[in-house]
Amino acid sequence: MAARGDSSYEEALAALSSLITKRSRADKSNKGDRFELVFDYLKLLDLEEDMLKMKVIHVAGTKGKGSTCAFTESILRNHGFRTGLFTSPHLIDVRERFRLDGVDISEEKFLSYFWWCYNRLKERTNEEIPMPTYFRFLALLAFKIFAAEEVDAAILEVGLGGKFDATNAVQKPVVCGVSSLGYDHMEILVSSSSLPIFQLGVPAFTVPQPDEAMRVLEEKASELDVNLEVMQPLTARLLSGQKLGLDGDHQYVNAGLAVSLATTWLQKFGNLEVPSPTQMSILPQQFVRGLATASLQGRAQVVPDQFIESRTSGDLVFYLDGAHSPESMEVCAKWFSSAVKGDNQSESSKHLVNGSAGSSHEKWSGETCQQILLFNCMSVRDPNLLLPHLRNTCANHGIHFKKALFVPNMSVYHKVGTAADLPENDPHVDLSWQFTLQKVWESLVKSDKGNAEGEEYRGKDGESSSGNSEVFTSLPMAIKWLRDSVHESSSSTRFQVLVTGSLHLVGDVLRLIRK
Numbered sequence: 001m002a003a004r005g006d007s008s009y010e011e012a013l014a015a016l017s018s019l020i021t022k023r024s025r026a027d028k029s030n031k032g033d034r035f036e037l038v039f040d041y042l043k044l045l046d047l048e049e050d051m052l053k054m055k056v057i058h059v060a061g062t063k064g065k066g067s068t069c070a071f072t073e074s075i076l077r078n079h080g081f082r083t084g085l086f087t088s089p090h091l092i093d094v095r096e097r098f099r100l101d102g103v104d105i106s107e108e109k110f111l112s113y114f115w116w117c118y119n120r121l122k123e124r125t126n127e128e129i130p131m132p133t134y135f136r137f138l139a140l141l142a143f144k145i146f147a148a149e150e151v152d153a154a155i156l157e158v159g160l161g162g163k164f165d166a167t168n169a170v171q172k173p174v175v176c177g178v179s180s181l182g183y184d185h186m187e188i189l190v191s192s193s194s195l196p197i198f199q200l201g202v203p204a205f206t207v208p209q210p211d212e213a214m215r216v217l218e219e220k221a222s223e224l225d226v227n228l229e230v231m232q233p234l235t236a237r238l239l240s241g242q243k244l245g246l247d248g249d250h251q252y253v254n255a256g257l258a259v260s261l262a263t264t265w266l267q268k269f270g271n272l273e274v275p276s277p278t279q280m281s282i283l284p285q286q287f288v289r290g291l292a293t294a295s296l297q298g299r300a301q302v303v304p305d306q307f308i309e310s311r312t313s314g315d316l317v318f319y320l321d322g323a324h325s326p327e328s329m330e331v332c333a334k335w336f337s338s339a340v341k342g343d344n345q346s347e348s349s350k351h352l353v354n355g356s357a358g359s360s361h362e363k364w365s366g367e368t369c370q371q372i373l374l375f376n377c378m379s380v381r382d383p384n385l386l387l388p389h390l391r392n393t394c395a396n397h398g399i400h401f402k403k404a405l406f407v408p409n410m411s412v413y414h415k416v417g418t419a420a421d422l423p424e425n426d427p428h429v430d431l432s433w434q435f436t437l438q439k440v441w442e443s444l445v446k447s448d449k450g451n452a453e454g455e456e457y458r459g460k461d462g463e464s465s466s467g468n469s470e471v472f473t474s475l476p477m478a479i480k481w482l483r484d485s486v487h488e489s490s491s492s493t494r495f496q497v498l499v500t501g502s503l504h505l506v507g508d509v510l511r512l513i514r515k
């Protein structure tokens with residue numbers, strides 16, 4: 001490998017960030033956007049041969065790509081194979097996107113591969129072949145890392161999607177997966193950006209899809225002679241009682257897809273007999289272990305505030321999920337509802353002196369737990385879809401938010417930060433979007449009040465609308481408000497905060513609440 005630049009991690013991130021701003025300039029001439037350039041870059045990086053040898057599992061879709069990849073990686077690793085995993089986006093540190101044997105790449109390795117690629121491209125690019133865009137650079141870096149580290153299997157999540165996604169530089173993956181197709185941020189079902197790039201003769205698996213989506217998939221598959229199979233969600237029985245490493249009912253869908261992807265890979269390269277998933281009554285032990293230990297930050301993650309000074313830990317608990325589409329809002333709401341109920345039940349049993357779980361549970365879940373929503377989403381999303389989905393699904397499961405907090409995101413899209421960076425606080429921040437979100441929320445509260453038979457909201461009529469929601473100028477202010485509220489509340493109140501709407505928001509919250 002080339003000599004390592006004597007640069008700090010921050011310098012590498014600054015160089016990486018420069019590719020983000022480059023992108024908009026390149027867009028104007030459109031030169032930097034041609035897909036064929038990816039092959040030029042591979043040549044410049046001497047990666048052509050390595051790419052042909054790489055044993056890739058390629059995963060596209062609208063929802064559940066990252067989770068499917070994480071399960072697949074974990075299964076193969078638990079069979080003793082060396083793995084490389086490339087996912088997006090990252091929450092806190094860009095190194096999360098590159099895992100080797102299940103662990104984020106070390107800073108040292110990251111730096112050495114980063115500068116190797118970056119400097120080489122800087123030297124060899126020109127007017128005709130400009131520096132790659134940010135997303136392409138990350139994919140190229142993943143190829144370099146996985147080739148140099150000689151992983152047995154490379155599991156790649158499609159990033160931007162569509163034909164022009166840099167991961168399509170892999171021309172002959174071993175197998176291709178299509179996770180749930182849903183509405184993208186333009187609220188289009190089956191947008192070209194979530195479709196997989198089927199490759200001639202490469203087997204593909206998908207999950208049960210809405211009719212329209214399945215029709216498009218089957219059409220695409222038959223055009224390319226691709227054998228497309230639909231995998232049913234895993235069942236608890238197949239897992240022989242173990243829980244999946246990622247929480248939420250929808251993960252059984254992703255795990256089912258992961259089992260078929262891993263099986264196909266293992267049947268080809270594993271030198272072992274692996275039965276087809278449909279023939280198994282219980283999954284082999286390595287599969288179960290892989291599925292039970294898979295992890296991915298910011299998806300159905302529960303983190304108690306680690307900075308709060310309080311009587312008992314667990315007075316302020318964050319439930320984080322980066323859902324940002326209508327369907328994922330719904331699965332997120334279901335997960336949150338059952339997670340808080342489960343947590344309150346197990347907490348209440350801890351507080352029991354002599355049995356009688358029923359009455360104690362009532363006390364905890366009814367009076368002393370408050371659910372609060374902490375929300376932001378990008379302005380391309382439609383809050384009139386997201387917020388009602390979230391609120392109604394929770395309400396149907398008996399969870400009613402006491403208050404909703406709306407905040408701007410802190411991390412900025414044009415700068416790649418580190419865990420050590422606290423995102424910037426902009427005093428001139430424009431909050432008009434957050435007020436729009438608040439208005440949507442308030443109108444939901446109002447229409448509920450109109451419909452409610454009284455019981456639920458009786459006695460609150462005098463409250464000003466701001467009692468149900470609040471806009472904060474920054475995330476730290478919102479977190480401070482939550483901590484203060486815990487201190488001011490009666491000693492047995494637990495605050496359970498659902499953080500959702502944006503993975504960036506989830507990442508920002510994690511930076512502020514974890515030591």
Ligand SMILES: Nc1ncnc2c1ncn2[C@@H]1O[C@H](COP(=O)(O)OP(=O)(O)OP(=O)(O)O)[C@@H](O)[C@H]1O
Nearest residue numbers: 062063064065066067088180250253299322323328
């Ligand atoms: N099968 C599914 N069906 C519906 N929603 C899902 C499914 N799997 C995951 N989700 C939701 O989508 C969120 C993101 O999950 P994941 O990271 O696995 O998907 P992704 O396709 O990689 O998303 P992104 O577009 O953010 O890269 C989860 O937090 C969850 O709320």
Ligand SMILES: [Mg+2]
Nearest residue numbers: 061062063184
């Ligand atoms: Mg997406």
Ligand SMILES: [Mg+2]
Nearest residue numbers: 065066088089
């Ligand atoms: Mg993802």
